[in-house]
Amino acid sequence: MKRWIPWLAAAAVVVLVGGGAWRAMAARQQQQKALAQAASQRAEAPMQLAASELVGVVRRSLVLGVPVSGSLRATESAMVKARVAGELQGLTVREGDSVRAGQVLARIDATESQARLRQAQQQADAARAQVDINQRTVTNNQALVNQGFISATALVTSQASLESAQSTYRAALAAADVAKKSLEDTVLRSPITGQVSQRLAQPGERMPIDGRVLEVVDLSRLELEALLSPADSLAVRVGQRAQLQIEGSAEPVVATVARINPSAQAGSRTVPVYLAIAQNRGAPALRQGLFVQGLLDTGRADVLTVPLDAVRTDKPAPYIQAVRDGKVAYLPVKTGARAVVDGQTLVAVEGAPEGTVVVSGRMGQLREGTAVTTAATPSAPVAAASAPATRPAP
Template identity: 45%
Template sequence: MLKKKDAAVAASASPAPAATAAQPQALEFLPTDLGSARLRDLRQLLPLTGSLRAVNQAAVKAKVAGEVREVLVREGEPVKAGQVLVNMDASDYQARLEQAKGALLAARGQLEIAVKARDNNKALLDKGFISKNAYDNAASQYDIARANVDSAKGALDVAQKALSDTVVKAPISGLVSSRSVQPGEKVSPDNKLLDVVDLRLMEMEAAVPTAEIMNVSLGQEVQVRMEGMRQPIAGKVARINPAAQAGSRSIMVYVQIDNPQNLLRVGMFGQAQLTLSRKTGVLTVPQSAVQADGAGSFVYAVENDKIVRKPVKPGVRGDDGEGAAVEITEGLVDGARIVRTNLGNLRPGTIVRMARADQPGADARQ
């Protein structure tokens, strides 16, 4: 009996297992998963694509027929306006010039004779030694001689111009982009010899849908990203084509870009963002942070290390300098921590824990 009593007392004295309370499960986030609502400048953008070309470029062509003697430049070489690029065989044109000079001398000699004859006949007419008809004939010979001198001067100018055209000079400063002729080749007038491009001022030709063209105006800011370049380049709308393109019904817009260091090249492909409008100092969040359901738009915020669902009223969409963003007009304050990535439905009240970016498996979320 005592043993049973002692056993009962011992049993009553031993503590019963405590019921384990259910602990809420924490959700791990990487630092890149969270962001903040901030006051930023928001731009509404229109994406554009196109290739570059030089605003100033020239095709250097032969002005006279002849044989090419020298080509003094090659592709990629810089040239100055007025610099000699090509020399052609000038022997034929030099001979024509000498011939024109001789013809002018002969015409001037004939004019001197005609002047003396006219003056002599004028004196004889005044004294009554010859008839008026004889004087008129001498005056006509003078007029013909003077016309022959004027014609010979014109022929000399043409010959001089043809001779000077055998020396081909650069019409603009720039770089030689192509060379189409070699020494020894015979060319005719208007044969292309070289191409020269001035890379200091470039433009991108881009198509804008007709539905958006009313929002485009001259001088609008454009950010251009080129292949192989990390930083965007600033440009502006310089021209707008007055006619729509057949088929696509789009309007061509020309974006002008300064290129003082010649980093850009003709034919490079670029993607641009045309700023249609700008709002300064508005509260923005990443576009991926805003979700919507039947109740409206909302974001997941982090308050006191817990997930909170915050109803918001979105405004305009655009770019805030860090990517696609949305203006928030109601529901958040400046500096509010939000989940910047759409991770699906999150449970409000879930504890938030930050994972180190270098921690193995840090991207595995519970």
């Protein structure tokens, strides 16, 4: 009898442990069921959206625009170079100094040029004297031939000598002109009116022929060379206007398309477009090399728009979260031109009917099919779009 007591005790322990485990599992299942029911009830409860959390698909007229950017450059600029070799003298102007067209900026040592000019002039004088001698010889021979003292052959020979002397004289005069031009080239003058932008040499330097000394730019006429894609360039016409922004300045700059390059660049296939900058009184001071960017107005389009942040791009195709029949529905759209109006970026969309209620971008992504209720009419984007709209990237 005593042998069964341990076995009975062990069995009792097993029964007690098993019962406790069963009760714990039952309690856990009951808790999970309650949580699931609560979650189901919460899921079935619609999400309350305020009017500020909704936007609408609105039709409006957008100003189409092509983005342009680049550095300003002077329409007229000139590089002052040494036309003769020699020592640079008399260079006093520096960067920022204003100069006039024809103003003497520097000189090249003219000692050698002056000596060559004197030599050429003396050779011309000698040739002229030889012409005079031959001319008198021809005159005398003509008289002697008429009197029969010499033959006509001597006259012909003297006439040939005269013609040769005259040719030598004309060559000497041309050489003197070349020497005179070389002497004039020792004076470096400004070809245009403007300002010195670069000083590339110092007084006392030995300048070679075509050695660069100064660069002069005319800031009264500036332009922007914008490189446009082939698709964007098709809408550009001479006379169209652009609003440009200078880095660090709040004042916009107006520019007008002055020229369009007839050829695309070989490497990038971009088309250069040249915009003339309007220099108005009171406008910010413009300098060559300043970086500007802005939009070139190319026309208007009547399109359906939504705020850009309402278009989601976390899927292969862009879409908006439309509210249909009290639920969130993903509606694929095709985006187009953009415009910044009163600080809000609008984008043209295709695939969404006018008046569609859309969840604002600040609400983030909502699960498709989420039940929602709206408190009031959705807030539409700004009433009028007057800012240029950028074309979508191809």
